[in-house]
Amino acid sequence: YKIGFPFPAREFKNRLHSHSHFAFAGWITHTIMVLMIYFLQQNAKSVQLTKYSWYLIANLFTAYGMMVAFVIQSYAFWSILFSTLSIFVSYGFSYAYYKDLKTIHHKPIVKKWFSGAVFFLVLSSVGTFGLAYMTATKNIVQSYQLGSIYFYLHFQYNGWFFFACMGLLLDSVKLGAEQIKLFSKVYPWFFVSCLVGYFLSILWVDLPSWVIATTISFVIIQLVIWI
Secondary structure (H helix, E strand, O other): OOOOOOOOOOOOHHHHHHHHHHHHHHHHEEEEEEEHHHHHHOOOOOOHHHHHHHHHHHHHHHHHHHHHHHHHOOOHHHHHHHHHHHHHHHHHHHHHHHHOOOOOOHHHHHHHHHHHHHHHHHHHHHHHHHHHHHHHHOOOHHHHHHOOOOOOHHHHHHHHHHHHHHHHHHHOOOHHHHHHOOOHHHHHHHHHHHHHHHHHHOOOOOOOOHHHHHHHHHHHHHHHOOO
């Protein structure tokens, strides 16, 4: 509808920002957090889980705050405030979760993928802070703006989401010794591939040829691992 006609009532881009922030924080991230907490509940009996209830409540609070604020004002005081609070909630969750993972002395392969997941959750926030800074200072350079957006998206999709889902998958299936060994071997390749893979999102930048060659190499490695 928006392609052919003016969108009534409110700016369409505001709704788009509202949708994307709520989908990530209020739906996908929240679901992953719940399932990862359930893993702790099943495997770390000594861990006090009360704090995670507060993290979940805080995450939902910031998610709904972003949903409303972005519709009303796009990137402005309240939307940036709720976005920033959401990031701090993710920092608190990541720190607490990584710490509690260490108390589990079995399922090392699952722990490894979950550790990678929270690492990328924290790393992805760098893009958000970059975007918020440019918006707040009204010093927006399009290449930096797009680079910040894709930094966040890449390390959410291919880092936080993927590594968390792999941990959940490996926890839900019964693995033999050889399979555990295999997934342990491929983990570091996926981890490095995720870091290098960011450059696939910014190929419109004049990247050095060695960066492009390295990126392509890791794409091929990742494909071979999948096969």
